Amino acid sequence: MMKKEMIAMLLxxxxxxxxxxxxxxxxxxxVAFGGKYRIIDFPLSNCINxxxxxxxxxxxxQPLRLNTHIGIGIPWDLDRNEGGxxxxxxxxxxxNSEWYTGTANxxxxxxxxxxxxxxxxxxxxxxxxIYKMDYEVMLDFHKANKAxxxxxxxxxxxEEAGRFGIMVADExxxxxxxxxxxxxxxxxxxxxxxxxxxxxxxxxxxxxxxDQNSCDFGKHVLPYCKEKGRRLFAYEYxxxxxxxxxxxxxWEANMELIDIIPEFNLYEEFWRIYTKGDIIPPQYISADxxxxxxxxxxxxxxxxxxxxxxIGPNVVVGRGSVVRDSIIMRNTSVGENTVIDRAIxxxxxCIGSNTVIGFGEEVPNVKKxxxxxxxxxxxxxxxxxxxxxxIGRNTAVTGVTVxxxxxxGVLPGGQNxxxxxxDAL
Amino acid sequence: xxxIGIILAGGNNNRMRELSNRRAIAxxxxxxxxxxxxxxxxxxxxSHINKVAVFTQYNARSxxxxxxxxxxxxFGRKQGGLFVFTPTITKENSLWYQGTADAIYQNIDFLKxxxxxxxxxxxxxxxxxxxxxxxxxxxIAKRADVTIVCTTCNDPxxxxxxxxxxxxxxxxxxEFEEKPxxxxxxxxxxxxxxxxxRLLIELVExxxxxxxxxxxxxxxxxxxxLKRIYGYKIDTFWSNISTAESYYKTNMAFLNPEVRNYxxxxxxxxxxxxxxxxxxxxxxxxxxxNSLVSSGCIINGTVENSILFKDVYVGNNCVIKNSVILNSxxxxxNTHIENCIVESRDTIKxxxxxxxxxxxxxxxxxxxxxxx
Numbered sequence: 142m143m144k145k146e147m148i149a150m151l152l153x154x155x156x157x158x159x160x161x162x163x164x165x166x167x168x169x170x171x172v173a174f175g176g177k178y179r180i181i182d183f184p185l186s187n188c189i190n191x192x193x194x195x196x197x198x199x200x201x202x203q204p205l206r207l208n209t210h211i212g213i214g215i216p217w218d219l220d221r222n223e224g225g226x227x228x229x230x231x232x233x234x235x236x237n238s239e240w241y242t243g244t245a246n247x248x249x250x251x252x253x254x255x256x257x258x259x260x261x262x263x264x265x266x267x268x269x270x271i272y273k274m275d276y277e278v279m280l281d282f283h284k285a286n287k288a289x290x291x292x293x294x295x296x297x298x299x300e301e302a303g304r305f306g307i308m309v310a311d312e313x314x315x316x317x318x319x320x321x322x323x324x325x326x327x328x329x330x331x332x333x334x335x336x337x338x339x340x341x342x343x344x345x346x347x348x349x350x351x352d353q354n355s356c357d358f359g360k361h362v363l364p365y366c367k368e369k370g371r372r373l374f375a376y377e378y379x380x381x382x383x384x385x386x387x388x389x390x391x392w393e394a395n396m397e398l399i400d401i402i403p404e405f406n407l408y409e410e411f412w413r414i415y416t417k418g419d420i421i422p423p424q425y426i427s428a429d430x431x432x433x434x435x436x437x438x439x440x441x442x443x444x445x446x447x448x449x450x451x452i453g454p455n456v457v458v459g460r461g462s463v464v465r466d467s468i469i470m471r472n473t474s475v476g477e478n479t480v481i482d483r484a485i486x487x488x489x490x491c492i493g494s495n496t497v498i499g500f501g502e503e504v505p506n507v508k509k510x511x512x513x514x515x516x517x518x519x520x521x522x523x524x525x526x527x528x529x530x531x532i533g534r535n536t537a538v539t540g541v542t543v544x545x546x547x548x549x550g551v552l553p554g555g556q557n558x559x560x561x562x563x564d565a566l
Numbered sequence: 567x568x569x570i571g572i573i574l575a576g577g578n579n580n581r582m583r584e585l586s587n588r589r590a591i592a593x594x595x596x597x598x599x600x601x602x603x604x605x606x607x608x609x610x611x612x613s614h615i616n617k618v619a620v621f622t623q624y625n626a627r628s629x630x631x632x633x634x635x636x637x638x639x640x641f642g643r644k645q646g647g648l649f650v651f652t653p654t655i656t657k658e659n660s661l662w663y664q665g666t667a668d669a670i671y672q673n674i675d676f677l678k679x680x681x682x683x684x685x686x687x688x689x690x691x692x693x694x695x696x697x698x699x700x701x702x703x704x705x706i707a708k709r710a711d712v713t714i715v716c717t718t719c720n721d722p723x724x725x726x727x728x729x730x731x732x733x734x735x736x737x738x739x740x741e742f743e744e745k746p747x748x749x750x751x752x753x754x755x756x757x758x759x760x761x762x763x764r765l766l767i768e769l770v771e772x773x774x775x776x777x778x779x780x781x782x783x784x785x786x787x788x789x790x791x792l793k794r795i796y797g798y799k800i801d802t803f804w805s806n807i808s809t810a811e812s813y814y815k816t817n818m819a820f821l822n823p824e825v826r827n828y829x830x831x832x833x834x835x836x837x838x839x840x841x842x843x844x845x846x847x848x849x850x851x852x853x854x855x856n857s858l859v860s861s862g863c864i865i866n867g868t869v870e871n872s873i874l875f876k877d878v879y880v881g882n883n884c885v886i887k888n889s890v891i892l893n894s895x896x897x898x899x900n901t902h903i904e905n906c907i908v909e910s911r912d913t914i915k916x917x918x919x920x921x922x923x924x925x926x927x928x929x930x931x932x933x934x935x936x937x938x
Contacts, residue, residue: 175845399847407844430854
């Protein structure tokens with residue numbers, strides 16, 4: 142009988158539609174972050190650093206890049222004879238086949254996987270947050286309180302508490318009330334979407350709620366457990382934790398890594414973040430290059446200027462080009478004398494010469510004003526941007542664009558281009 | 567592939583000066599991210615040789631650490647794999663490897679228990695990429711007994727480090743002299759040989775019984791008139807790093823865009839152990855010109871015409887010029903380094919000044935970490 146004290150279930154199936162074109166072809170946990178990482182590296186590294194060697198990764202939306210990235214788990218030492226990492230996509234059953242309809246539904250559909258390890262505790266994680274956390278300390282807290290469910294929470298400013306799922310707890314930490322995005326919050330402890338369940342409580346709740354539509358942990362499972370009189374505790378976490386759910390917060394979290402001593406420090410020996418290191422050579426900074434405050438990944442070649450930016454592996458920035466306040470992901474090339482200002486450029490993009498990305502005033506985006514905001518110009522993966530064009534702010538461009546897509550050579554602020562994918566490059 | 571691989575990585579060379587105190591030459595860091603042995607190992611993997619033996623002897627700790635998992639070169643296989651042979655005491659023998667032929671002789675069972683018809687022998691201290699299959703095809707076409715890969719040495723002062731040879735029009739080797747002081751020829755052995763497995767066993771056993779220990783001197787040179795020994799000339803990048811000067815020069819060659827392109831961008835790729843450092847970080851005050859910078863570096867000062875290996879910290883107002891900085895070096899503020907190789911894991915105290923006046927200077931401080 143295989144026996145693991147605690148296993149982790151990592152929810153990585155979501156699209157993350159608020160990241161716009163960045164998640165058009167990949168699931169949010171597979172989006173690049175901090176130069177060489179992908180978002181899922183953070184929870185996976187936390188697992189192995191916390192001594193959890195059995196992780197089920199639940200995938201659904203666009204899983205190819207995620208699957209390739211995870212493989213058999215070698216980068217995280219999760220290639221194990223017993224346990225290790227297992228990718229769990231939805232599957233066909235003899236009757237009643239369905240997609241994962243909600244977070245708890247996805248876990249319910251993988252009951253057999255969990256059962257195999259006879260866990261005492263199950264850790265539920267989501268694949269879209271940037272943080273370092275020792276889940277073992279949280280488990281100690283769970284045990285000490287003889288809890289059935291422990292919910293990791295972090296204090297947020299009271300005026301922002303209305304945007305979160307709020308936990309109201311008594312002095313001992315026991316949760317007395319949930320408030321989902323409350324107008325008048327009575328606490329500032331926001332749920333981080335990280336739960337430890339005692340196996341019995343989880344199993345019982347999932348079976349009881351199996352017919353619940355879109356069964357969700359926050360909306361259904363936690364209230365159910367509380368109703369049943371289970372012991373729910375709030376575990377207060379005070380370290381760095383960042384939800385990178387919007388383009389603005391994604392951009393900001395990347396930029397915070399550039400601070401001289403960043404609050405979220407990747408350079409500490411302790412609690413290293415692991416990733417699939419498929420690009421090996423060092424980066425080259427040419428004699429004409431000007432390098433400001435920035436992060437630059439392996440194999441990049443910089444001939445122009447880079448200021449206050451995060452540059453991924455294998456990126457080429459041509460002579461005379463200036464990159465400022467931007468994120469450029471791996472394998473993208475930037476031509477000569479191009480200016481990129483406050484932009485997010487996804488992977489494998491080819492940007493021409495004498496082009497400007499990010500200029501002029503901020504205008505609300507005409508199609509998705511809440512997604513393409515923050516003054517950012519966003520370029521989707523595998524796109525091509527021709528020479529001599531100008532792209533405004535709060536814009537999105539995907540696909541292989543040609544000069545004809547830019548009337549008078551300009552894409553004004555607030556506009557989008559969705560061009561066809563080519564087999565260019 | 568019809569061959570197994572042997573990499574000779576046991577050697578030391580006092581012309582590496584202080585650098586070889588710490589590690590075997592095959593474990594010397596190269597071009598920011600690699601170790602010398604990666605080039606032979608990757609060439610083997612890329613040539614689909616899937617059974618490779620590495621012979622080590624001198625100060626192998628660093629090399630063993632590097633080879634601790636064979637997965638980086640895709641050698642973690644049930645068929646074949648990576649074998650590391652260090653000298654051991656047996657009933658017949660309790661000596662160290664007395665030479666390259668002796669190293670093979672002491673591990674003759676590895677050869678005997680293999681079934682591949684050919685053996686590729688390479689040394690672990692050269693930087694190159696080579697498809698050994700092409701050499702093997704040539705070897706078979708020439709009906710050669712031994713094929714020696716060779717290259718041109720354009721610097722007469724370097725000739726004395728190499729085996730110098732002369733081939734006839736058919737590329738058969740007629741003259742072969744090991745490390746001559748001067749030579750009228752400039753074709754040198756690249757230290758890569760192809761030989762039939764059974765012939766290698768026969769020659770090595772005979773040499774072993776006669777107490778002859780060196781593969782080049784006691785086998786290749788002695789047999790050159792008796793056996794069909796051919797040269798296979800390469801004109802791609804090849805460099806041997808076994809002196810401090812050539813080590814420095816080889817690293818600096820990677821500042822040349824053609825060399826970088828050949829090794830970093832063109833297939834097949836050179837593989838190495840991955841060690842999970844974050845991207846390089848540039849803080850205000852960083853000025854970097856014509857340099858290679860590896861992952862994990864944090865730069866606050868000036869770096870020019872230099873190679874920074876992984877996890878190097880450059881303090882405020884530092885100036886690093888024309889230098890090779892090995893892994894995990896910490897430079898305190900206001901340090902000036904010029905024409906130097908700085909040994910790995912060292913801490914250079916603030917306000918230090920090191921400059922190689924005539925030729926490259928090797929800096930070994932042995933300070934405690936962060937004792938700035």
